[in-house]
């Protein structure tokens with residue numbers, strides 16, 4: 001398995017789960033209670049973990065398994081073991097030292113240890129330095145005292161913590177020699193391995209219902225002076241020695257590494273959700289006919305309305321474009337991580353900046369796109385059985401967890417303004433920010449030329465970044481840093497998004513130029529790219545006039561150009577979504593099956609409503625009776 005790429009892993013596992021004795025048969029979960037849903041999703045998550053083990057996958061492969069295409073089928077209401085797989089295991093692999101890895105990983109892989117990543121607290125999620133759980137080292141007993149000072153410092157949100165995990169990597173403020181040393185990770189047993197009861201000093205439970213993903217099993221956790229052996233602080237980066245002396249990590253933010261990894265994984269994975277939504281909306285849009293009959297006597301297919309084409313087709317193009325840039329980010333992350341392990345952290349700041357802005361751009365674009373695709377399916381898109389509401393709930397969670405998007409964009413902006421002002425180490429060769437230190441690309445804008453669009457996207461990014469960097473610089477002369485920064489927040493976020501857009505389109509330009517196996521494929525990629533670019537301009541016309549060098553006349557031409565391109569793309573819509581190669585059972589939508597038999601499926605799903613079991617449900621009479629009293 002190790003040499004497979006992500007899409008091969010997904011296909012391989014997709015076919016495995018569809019034929020797996022414990023996974024292939026699904027139940028409708030809509031009418032289950034909270035607890036029944038949890039039991040159903042947990043037993044499937046466990047079967048999936050066993051399957052992964054049988055397949056002999058390593059940690060890198062496990063994160064590929066988290067593909068929403070597969071996990072949305074195995075655990076439709078959220079995977080209670082997701083944080084174990086995507087964060088707990090990678091944290092041990094990357095932040096535990098070799099002794100610790102050999103001490104714990106056997107039990108992790110044989111299922112004795114099930115973990116979570118416990119960082120966020122009730123009163124602090126974004127501002128990690130403000131976390132208030134303490135880990136105070138006592139050299140006499142060689143233990144850390146883990147403590148929650150008050151309820152606002154309770155851990156709140158960690159996935160799987162609710163009722164599933166028996167261990168947690170707890171991010172806490174370390175104190176040694178009476179000195180605060182910042183946030184560090186600790187491996188903490190929270191439940192008994194045999195009885196699963198909370199251990200002494202631990203208060204733990206589940207936080208309750210959410211917008212979606214209700215079986216992620218998010219939990220709360222409080223410590224009342226819990227003693228943890230010295231050997232349980234993860235010590236690959238920083239160390240606490242027996243006498244309490246402290247050795248700093250090689251990079252100030254080494255302990256934030258799991259977050260960088262998970263941001264990359266989320267960016268990649270949210271595109272899976274968009275592909276599923278785009279396939280559903282595309283198929284429904286050709287099946288659905290509504291309106292005044294045309295010359296052939298038939299009512300039009302809704303996709304032939306220009307407005308519908310605008311609602312659906314740009315998002316199919318986005319699937320292709322965003323898949324390429326997120327796959328590139330994944331490769332880059334793998335490369336930088338191996339450099340960091342070897343002690344070279346030079347590429348880390350830019351990786352962090354890129355991961356932040358792509359995670360934010362992709363989750364924002366995908367959740368907006370999935371909502372547009374849901375609306376494009378009219379009333380039926382509002383039904384749970386269309387799958388579109390769950391896909392939206394999944395994508396929009398990605399805009400908050402693993403760093404709220406605005407906050408992440410501000411991290412990218414911080415890096416960009418430093419680069420623009422020359423106050424950061426110069427970018428390495430191949431860096432995504434070299435354009436900031438070069439003259440603007442003055443390729444004239446021309447409708448129909450992707451290269452001219454890419455140059456304009458670059459001018460917008462450059463213009464946005466340099467403008468806000470200058471404003472910030474000026475404000476810094478007259479007010480405190482925090483006020484100057486706050487004064488520019490909105491423009492900083494816009495600059496980071498513009499930079500992210502430029503990253504995305506440059507990556508896809510490279511994909512198109514390198515594709516040489518088939519002229520037809522290259523032409524199709526060019527068409528998709530043109531749609532993506534024209535749509536990007538139409539979404540930010542003001543920016544393209546202000547910074548991109550476009551005139552009002554260019555803007556008008558682009559609007560017409562986009563609509564022409566959509567008409568050109570329309571006949572290819574079904575092959576382009578079929579190419580995502582999603583079996584019906586993985587799509588799991590009344591509207592999005594390959595055969596287009598929408599209305600029969602809708603009736604079939606309605607038959608599952610418990611209110612249809614009896615002709616007159618007993619609850620009706622009971623409620624009427626109560627209202628008469």
Ligand SMILES: CC/C=C\C/C=C\C/C=C\C/C=C/C(=O)SCCNC(=O)CCNC(=O)[C@H](O)C(C)(C)COP(=O)(O)OP(=O)(O)OC[C@H]1O[C@@H](n2cnc3c(N)ncnc32)[C@H](O)[C@@H]1OP(=O)(O)O
Nearest residue numbers: 066082125126127128129253256265266269352401402403
């Ligand atoms: C396949 C997966 C798909 C789906 C998953 C499914 C299910 C799982 C579901 C959910 C899992 C969710 C888990 C979580 O949400 S875990 C909690 C995540 N929490 C966050 O992300 C918090 C966000 N906040 C932060 O990361 C930090 O507080 C923040 C970076 C905003 C600020 O940190 P700090 O205050 O410590 O630093 P600054 O003073 O701002 O910056 C100083 C300096 O450090 C640089 N920096 C910051 N972070 C990093 C990093 N990670 N790596 C490298 N460098 C970093 C920063 O740029 C500054 O640099 P300089 O300007 O040079 O001084």
Ligand SMILES: Cc1cc2nc3c(=O)[nH]c(=O)nc-3n(C[C@H](O)[C@H](O)[C@H](O)COP(=O)(O)OP(=O)(O)OC[C@H]3O[C@@H](n4cnc5c(N)ncnc54)[C@H](O)[C@@H]3O)c2cc1C
Nearest residue numbers: 117118119120124125126157158159400401402403404406
């Ligand atoms: C489904 C789900 C699963 C999760 N799983 C986990 C998990 O497994 N482990 C874990 O530890 N955590 C988890 N979390 C928590 C998650 O990481 C945090 O909720 C997230 O990082 C956002 O932090 P917050 O809630 O403090 O938001 P806040 O920071 O309170 O955000 C509220 C608003 O304040 C704004 N804001 C905050 N700070 C700034 C700033 N400096 N500048 C400008 N604006 C700012 C934000 O932009 C936002 O608009 C999960 C959350 C969710 C929703």
